[in-house]
Amino acid sequence: MNSKIRTLSEELNRNFKERDDEIAGSLLAMISGEHVLFIGPPGTAKSMLAKEMCRCIDGGSFFYYLLTRFTTPDEIFGPLSLSSLQADIFSRKVDGYLPSANVSFLDEIFKANSSILNSLLTVLNERRYHNGSEILSVPLLSVFGASNELPEENESLEALYDRFLFRYYINYVQDETNFVELILGHAEDFAPSVRLTIGEIEALQRGAGGVPIDEDVLDAIVVLRKEFRSGGISISDRRWKKMVWVMKVAAHTIGRDRVDKTFLPILQHMLWNRPEERVTLRKRLLEMAVAGGINIEREQKDLKDLHASAVLAKDFSLPVVVTCTSCGRTFTTWKELQNHASYPDHTYKLPDGDELYQVWKHRVSPRLLPSLVELFATKGTPVILSMTARDRELYLGEIDDFERELGSLEGDLGRERDELLQRIEGNLWLTPGDREAILAEYDRELRKGAAPRPTGTDPSDD
Secondary structure, three states: OHHHHHHHHHHHHHHOOOOHHHHHHHHHHHHHOOOEEEEOOOOOOHHHHHHHHHHOEOOOOEEEEEOOOOOOHHHHHOOEOHHHHHOOOOOEOOOOOHHHOOEEEEEOHHHOOHHHHHHHHHHHHHOEEEEOOEEEEOOOOEEEEEEOOOOOOOHHHHHHHHHOOEEEEOOOOOOHHHHHHHHHOOHHHOOOOOOEOHHHHHHHHHHHOOOOEOHHHHHHHHHHHHHHHHOOOOOOHHHHHHHHHHHHHHHHHOOOOOEOHHHHHHHHHOOOOOHHHHHHHHHHHHHHHHOOOOOHHHHHHHHHHHHHHHHHHOOEEEEEEEEEOOOOOEEEEHHHHHHHOOOOOOOEEOOOOOOOEEOOOOOOOOOOOOEHHHHHHHOOOOOEEOOOHHHHHHHHHHHHHHHHHHHHHHHHHHHHHHHHHHHHHOOOOOOHHHHHHHHHHHHHHHHOOOOOOOOOOOHHHO
């Protein structure tokens, strides 16, 4: 199944340009039995993509209709059966209509009128259709809805909007090369080399129920819910439950034994109510996807503390006594001289001459003088550790311990990155853009606040 879905994803992406997110989400929606909403201008291949999704189902039936405010239930659910009416039975002939379809595409979905909405809501959520006194089981995998705009404030339309778990805002093709391939191509001739059977999809859904969810994933969902509530954004309990279900299906489909935090970015297409929320939501989910495991913030603090300890442990003797010509103080260690050099107008001289120096190469002063740092460097080893032989041995041992611990910590972080890379590379529900963004977020978090580790130096050379 993993191989089949990967093949379908690759073939669909070759056929539809700049639709990575929509293709991955549509395949996952069909397998998990959820619905997809496309919002965007006309002419963006929304209906064609839904139709090709149906072709990925072996023997799948497809129903398409463009809704208007005048659309009647007969056009969606089938005409009344005249023979049944003669027997005083209200019944529709549903064959070839929505109640008999595996995949459906309803264009201008939010133009559905009240005579259609109630039956449509039941079909979407419960997979049941009340055909007169008979209740029919609907073989529907997914309904793809499309609209040029979000629904107006209307209780019935909001309920319909909530039934579509996956939501995508689709725009025209942006890249010029992709655009040329689009207008010269023949997307309508798409024929998948492999197909999924209804039985395979049902087996996947049965197996997904037992997939466990990592604690840090559940913690992330609870945090998200609190953040949404504090921001005045309402997400129904039904949607949260369905999102967890989809992640289980996603994990089971690719052979994972649990849902880990790298599945969280999938939720970016399920949580937004308005398109302008997508960017902020995506960033938050990426942050959560790389949190946990090795505590990066703690390790960064440890690294900084180790580097700071190494610096504080060092105090060096100057080769000669340095005298401040401005105040007459003398200095024999670098620490004392560096602290005193914070006064920008002070100058210094050596015992064997009257030439004036400054400590640093650049400073705020009316005069630019030769630098003591550069002077000592030209004479070979500029300073020596101001320690006894025993203290020096202990100090160098401590530095070695620091370096070993630094190397161990950085090695742990490197191994965690490799593990993260392996998990996201094998997750076909993440698009190339998702994988790149997750790694970039991990590297950004790793660099944030971490002190650079000195390389190629030996503390004993100081």
